[in-house]
Amino acid sequence: MDVRVVDHPLAKSRLSTMRDARTNSAAFRAALQELTLMLIYEATRDAELAEESIHTPVAKTTGYRIANPPLLVPVLRAGLGMADQAHRLIPEAQMGFVGLARDEETLQPTPYLESLPADLTDRPVLVLDPMLATGGSMVHTIELLVERGATDVTAICTLTAPEGVRRLEESGLPVRVVTASVDERLNESGYIVPGLGDAGDREYGAV
Ligand SMILES: O=P(O)(O)OC[C@H]1O[C@H](OP(=O)(O)OP(=O)(O)O)[C@H](O)[C@@H]1O
Ligand SMILES: O=c1cc[nH]c(=O)[nH]1
Ligand SMILES: [Mg+2]
16 A cells, blocks of 8 residues: 655644644644645645646647546544645545544444445545544545445545554555654554644544
């Protein structure tokens, strides 16, 4: 499985803002949006282009557009903080939604929302979730996509744990990962170390 770590200095600085426990919700959301821009930029580096003839004010030339715009799938709640920025970069993208809440005792994802196109054959999909911890939520989401025919899925995750990366790899699902960091490990409560805490709570408040 391809795991691309975006370690650009600007990505590192935004991630540090997100990690810092002193960062308030508004600054956390702003840093997440800026980091999302960098991760999407890197994730779409090899996207296929369609050519078209265009006229500048000076001459005729070749213009380009994304040939097959992806489906964007934020995983609620935390992935919602990445959705608008991703859509700004790829305005022609369609968006689907998955809602999951991890049970903090069992660490299993509990689904509460699924709004996806019925047929994803031949469509690239970008799943947006700041955190890949045990990998349970991401595996659940990708299985929903694969049931609909998806074969080209990219998980855009601000932060990952080695345990979650391994789980995705062992799942055999058609996925690659773009992240700003593979952290050290999970702690006994299933939180990423050093991590940034609970991403959804830091964006929107504790529930
Ligand atoms: O890899 P996993 O062990 O499954 O954990 C990762 C999940 O945990 C967080 O969501 P959470 O369940 O806290 O929901 P929230 O976004 O509503 O806070 C995060 O946004 C992922 O979806
Ligand atoms: O560290 C973690 C692990 C799962 N979900 C989060 O929001 N943070
Ligand atoms: Mg949460």
